[in-house]
Amino acid sequence: DEALSAADIDGDGDDDLLLGTLWLQQNDDGWLVMTLHDANGAPDRNKLADINRDGRLDAVVGFEAISKAGPLVWYEQGTEVTVPWRKHVIANPEIIGPMSLDVADVNGDGYLDVIAGEHNTAQPETAALYVFYNQDDTGLNWESQLIYMGDEHHDGSQLFDMDNDGDLDIISIGWTHDRVLIYENKGTAALASLSESPMDLPLETATPAVATSETSQISDRVFKGLIVYYPFKKGRVLLLRINLAWYRR
Template identity: 30%
Template sequence: MKKLLPFACFILILSACNNGDQDKSDFKVAVPGDETESIASMPAKKLALDQWTYIEIDSNKAMWGEFDEPEWLRYFGLAAGDMNDDGLADIITGRNIYYNPGGDLSSNWKKEDLGLNVDANLFMTRVTDGPTIIAEALPDVYAFYRDQDSGELTKRLVAQVPPTGHHNGQGYRTASLRGGMFDDIILASQGGLYVIEPMDYGLEYDENGEEYLVGDEDNAWPVTLVAQDASDEGFAVADMDGDNDLDIVSGYRVPGKDAEVPTVVVWWENPAENGFIDTLWARHEVGNTQFATDRVEAADLNGDGLTDVVVAEERYPGLEPDASLYVYFQQSGGSFKRATIVTQFSMNNLDVADLDQDGDLDLTTAEHKGEALTLQIWENDGEGKFNKLVIDTGKESHLGARTVDIDGDGDLDIISIGWDQHKYVHLWRNDAIKGM
């Protein structure tokens, strides 16, 4: 373990320009990522953001290319959830489950191989299967769960979506798009965003107590393309128009332009009516980026009741510090005003959460390129101005800097994986509540 003390510098929004026209993360297991937590539930004292302990969970994680083509491919998946019903959030990435040792998290994290070369990226709890991992080996999508009789890990091929240019997708979430109590699976892949509807199966009981069979475990789960030409990178899920259903925000691949460098940010309007979403969603423009739209989040960042959008740019090969972190503040009437938070090395990492529990939403990001490889918190002042805190340096992150309460103490920890440094699984334990 390594105790870390961040340094801070106050940075206002650097620039703004007009651009025309609630995220439910899969990582906030112990503290769900609904960015609407009431002020009444906040602790009496604002949490410090300078109490972090680094824990190396793994330094020998394999890469996809060690088992299958292409040889250069790493894993993109990262999720957290309780896979063994001990009340603690385990970490799921690539083809492995890392079991939470409890305590101060510094003991050995038992590593279990899924037994198949897949890129596990989502966790959900299902009525028939219990704790479930969703994993890609595109075009195949698998569900892994514990057999309730033997306790053995079992897999099922549940759906198919097209493979991406990087084989597996880099955008994945679960959310209740139909407005019910059960989540859909949303995957970014070739051609756009696909919604998979998990189907339950097994014995149910009618009002007279008679058994009847629901579904067929051999049947595929329905798949619908809802956002055509959306980027196969990160996307957000949030209510963008205040109509009480969840929309999607993503990069957009303009037909005829470079599909690998989407520079248009859009939101896709959920047409849900009576639970049906099986149609292409209407597209609305948010604004533009200079370089590739990579990670996307959406939440109200300035307290005006309107959902804003955050985008972290990717730069390849990333030799220069010219990637920007943008906020698109939603205006009355539905237009957006872009502001630049920072321009630095490529940021393929982003999350939004109230880390200091002061009632507004902060940002986490990390540099994927450059010499410093900083892990950063951008503390929100409540009005959409951000104070930068560097939590750690020298540890590359890719699709990381995710917030989740790993030790169950009520504050949010941070987890990461890498691409260039793909062998590592990182955890930064938040000791803010312990220090109060």
Template identity: 25%
Template sequence: MTMTLDQVHLGTRGKRPAAFERQGGPRGRHRSSVEYAATLLLACLVWLWPQPAGAQLVGDTPTAARAADGSYISWREHVIDEPATAGFGLSGSDGLVMADLDNDGHEDIVSVHESDSEYDSTVPDPDYVPDAEGHVRVAFGSADPDVWTNVTIAEGADAPAPEDADIADVNGDGHLDVVVAAELSHLIYLQNPGADARHAKWPRLILPMTKGRGSYIRVFLADLDGDGVPEMTAPNKGAQRPAPEDFARSTPVSIFSVEGDPLKGGNWTETVLGRYSVPQNAEPVDIDGDGDLDIVVGTRGENRILFFETPGDGRRAFRAH
């Protein structure tokens, strides 16, 4: 089966950035890495090949490729959120996650927008201090892939240069909450207000032990100890734009646990798994297949990957490998 190159919308960081619809044929299958490589190579050859003026490009016409039974796969792009519809300079779009936040049966999208289009966040510049700007947006879905209700649930100093988000029911009320990693500052918990999630202000807490402590680039929610309450894992990479002195020091990869009301800062505790040079990931995954979640860590300054094995007995005595 072949997809039309003009209808493919490539997302960021492996997450699903837009609603899509399949046309014709049976349910799609996973494509192998060889197939992906061949498709991308074909795309590059077509796009780079000299074209006479006025010639039709691949994207101008749909493919005629079909399987033996006549079925085919294609993707159609639907615009969900953009500056024109947002009504302001939405920029620096980065991480996103999907879940049904309002329990209406339709997937919603939480997206973070770093607002870093005026500077290069990959190059150190100690003399430049970016403004505390950024937006955390929710696109509430519907039965129509062209109809979305977009709202901002955090911005500015609450979410300066937000880089990543995750979703889980942290307070156990049946509504999914949101946590965000802000690259200019901290981790913030945003509590779903429930039935009025599209209109009410989302109650929030900046985790006090993360405020002013460095730079958070990834955040995850998962129940690590099986008690029904999700924990938060996050790496503190030390600085948004790490300079040589930042690579020379070590900053923590941590688990953040809550007991009681998540909106009270004193109910959160931090467990430091280890300290590394510019750590950039701390993702829960059952890497050893024993039925419980471990934590995979990537460190940029040390150029290595390691994982913390969960003991599986409810304790937090993780063992590093």
């Protein structure tokens, strides 16, 4: 387990915690450990989101599977939060190492979608980044799209609107390289440029973060915000703007 999500899972007004397929219910006496579905396997990254739009938080989980196929699923919270949650498959067939994920409405249809980057250290040149489009409010029908192949991902793949054009872009990092990757949602497959300013810091592996604090001009485009990243090998902070482009239907 390498991810911890906090939200009010049981709807009682205070935050609970999700760790893999376990969640910790906060109450007046402390914390109660609950199981979503079962404790088998090696759940890794997770996100809390209402996938089927029933007003209750569900859990999207990618399982640890380094350079091999692994499950990408979501667990449906029922009317009784303490009853085992129903497990539903997102990626079918399974993708390689779905240990880098995020959840948002990518195509603006009102349904929450899932992006996932493959953690394939054995063949990083074939590692892919996917978006799984949720087709309805059941969360049972998903359509996948390959965004890009050739970048390995690890604890990255986060959605945000980098260029303030109203659609979601993606930031990601990998384990086998020390690059920050930005996939701009442009509606075309055209490439964009990269600008970075490295600074040495005594840090190791970490997750990219986005903060809105300045405006920068690249070509004829204006981008707002900084991206700060700590590469695990060299401990640098990179302040960058944009790297790769992707398209969606």
